[in-house]
Amino acid sequence: MNILILGGGGREHALAWAVAQNPKCDRLIVAPGNAGIAELAECAALDILDGDAVVAFCAEEAVDFVIVGPEAPLAAGVVDALDSAGIRAFGPSAAAARLEASKAFTKEVCDACGAPTAAWARFDTEAAALDDLRARGAPIVVKADGLAAGKGVTVAMKPEEAEAAVREMFAGAHGAAGAEVVIEEFMAGEEASFFVLCDGETVLPIGTAQDHKRVGEGDTGPNTGGMGAYSPAPVLTEAIARQALDEIVKPTVAELARRGTPYRGVLYAGLMIDGGRARLVEYNVRFGDPECQVLMMRLGAQALDLMLACAEGRLAEARVNWAEDHALTVVMAANGYPGPVAKGSQIRGLGELPEDSRRMVFHAGTSARDGQIVAAGGRVLNVTARGATLAEARDAAYAMVDAIDWPGGFCRRDIGWRALGR
Ligand code: AMP
Numbered sequence: 001m002n003i004l005i006l007g008g009g010g011r012e013h014a015l016a017w018a019v020a021q022n023p024k025c026d027r028l029i030v031a032p033g034n035a036g037i038a039e040l041a042e043c044a045a046l047d048i049l050d051g052d053a054v055v056a057f058c059a060e061e062a063v064d065f066v067i068v069g070p071e072a073p074l075a076a077g078v079v080d081a082l083d084s085a086g087i088r089a090f091g092p093s094a095a096a097a098r099l100e101a102s103k104a105f106t107k108e109v110c111d112a113c114g115a116p117t118a119a120w121a122r123f124d125t126e127a128a129a130l131d132d133l134r135a136r137g138a139p140i141v142v143k144a145d146g147l148a149a150g151k152g153v154t155v156a157m158k159p160e161e162a163e164a165a166v167r168e169m170f171a172g173a174h175g176a177a178g179a180e181v182v183i184e185e186f187m188a189g190e191e192a193s194f195f196v197l198c199d200g201e202t203v204l205p206i207g208t209a210q211d212h213k214r215v216g217e218g219d220t221g222p223n224t225g226g227m228g229a230y231s232p233a234p235v236l237t238e239a240i241a242r243q244a245l246d247e248i249v250k251p252t253v254a255e256l257a258r259r260g261t262p263y264r265g266v267l268y269a270g271l272m273i274d275g276g277r278a279r280l281v282e283y284n285v286r287f288g289d290p291e292c293q294v295l296m297m298r299l300g301a302q303a304l305d306l307m308l309a310c311a312e313g314r315l316a317e318a319r320v321n322w323a324e325d326h327a328l329t330v331v332m333a334a335n336g337y338p339g340p341v342a343k344g345s346q347i348r349g350l351g352e353l354p355e356d357s358r359r360m361v362f363h364a365g366t367s368a369r370d371g372q373i374v375a376a377g378g379r380v381l382n383v384t385a386r387g388a389t390l391a392e393a394r395d396a397a398y399a400m401v402d403a404i405d406w407p408g409g410f411c412r413r414d415i416g417w418r419a420l421g422r
Pocket residue numbers: 118141143150153155184185186187188191270281282
C-alpha cells in the first residue's frame with residue numbers, strides 16, 4: 001500500500017523507519033520530511049494543516065493510509081477531512097483531539113469519568129485568576145488552556161511566579177491559547193508516559209517511556225521539548241500501568257465514546273506517580289517526541305500493523321509482540337538550544353554509523369546542502385539504540401554520539417540516570 005506520514009521531525013523519521021520495514025508498505029511519502037527521512041522515503045512539500053490539500057494530495061498519489069505525526073494537523077481537522085473523503089487515517093478527529101488542544105476540556109472529561117488528576121479551576125479574567133491564586137498559595141501550576149507549543153505551563157514554587165504567569169497569559173504571551181487559564185493543584189511524584197492505541201472502543205497498551213525535559217544534566221536548567229528518552233519506564237510497574245488503564249485511560253475513552261466523539265489513534269497519557277498510584281498530568285493525542293523514537297525502535301515493523309488495526313477498528317484482534325528489551329535515545333541539539341540557535345552547521349560522521357534494527361540516528365532537524373548534512377533546527381539528531389538492558393542501550397547510543405563530529409551541537413551525557421540508578 002501507499003502510505004503518507006505527515007510531519008518532519010525525529011518522531012516522523014522513527015515512524016517512517018518502522019513503517020518502511022513492513023512488507024505491506026509499497027511506497028512511503030513523508031510531508032515535509034527532512035534530510036534523514038529522505039534516505040528511506042520520498043519527501044513532499046504539502047501544507048499539512050490544510051485538510052483539503054492533504055485529501056487532494058492523497059487522490060493524486062493514490063495514498064491508501066495516512067499517519068499523522070504532530071498535534072497541529074489533528075487539531076485542525078485533517079483526519080476529519082480524510083474520513084469524509086473515505087481515506088484511512090491514523091489519528092483522532094478534531095473533536096477528540098481536544099484532549100490535547102484544551103486543558104480545561106481534559107479536566108472536564110476527567111471529572112465526568114472519575115479519572116484521578118490534580119484539582120483545578122478555569123478562569124477567563126485576570127482578576128478572578130489572581131484572586132484564586134492568592135487564596136491557594138504555592139506551589140501551584142498555571143496553564144494556558146490551548147496549544148502553546150509546550151510553553152504554556154508554569155509550575156510555580158512561589159506565589160509571585162504564579163501571578164506573573166497569569167499576567168503574562170492574559171497579556172497575550174500565548175495568543176489565543178491563553179485567553180483562558182487553568183489553575184491546578186501541584187502534584188509531587190515521578191512522571192512517566194503511557195502509550196495506548198484506541199480504535200474508539202478497544203484500548204491496547206503499546207509501551208511506556210520517560211523523557212528528560214530539562215536542558216541540563218541532573219535535570220536542571222530551562223525546559224525543552226525533550227533531551228532524551230527511554231522505554232520502558234521502570235517506575236510504571238505492571239500494577240501501576242493496570243491502575244492507570246482501569247482508572248484513567250479506559251474511563252476517558254468510554255467518556256469520549258459516550259459523547260459521540262470516539263477516540264481513535266495513539267493516546268499518550270502523561271502520568272504523575274506517587275505512593276504507588278498514577279494520576280493524570282495531561283493527555284497528548286499523538287506520539288511523544290522523542291518518546292516515539294524509543295517506542296518504534298522496540299516495536300519495529302509491527303507498528304504499521306497496529307496503526308492499521310487501530311484505524312480500521314480491529315484492535316480487539318491485534319496483539320503486540322513484546323520483546324524484553326530496552327531502548328534509549330539521546331537528543332543532540334544545536335548550541336544555544338532551547339534559546340536561539342544558528343542554522344547550517346555541518347554534521348560529519350553520520351555516514352559511517354551502523355543503521356540496523358538496534359541502532360539508528362533519527363533526524364529531528366536537518367537538511368542536505370551540497371551533499372552534506374547540516375543542522376536546521378534546535379533539536380537536530382536523536383541517537384537511538386536498543387539493548388538487552390537499559391545500560392546496554394545507553395552505552396550503544398553514546399558510542400554513536402561519540403562518533404558524530406558536530407562542533408555546533410551538544411547533548412546531555414546522563415540520559416536514563418534515574419532509571420539506571422533504581
Ligand atoms: P503539561 O503540558 O500539562 O504536560 O505540563 C508540562 C509539565 O508541567 C508536565 O510534564 C509536568 O512536569 C508539569 N506539570 C503539569 N501539571 C502539573 C501538576 N498539576 N503538578 C505538577 N507538575 C505539573
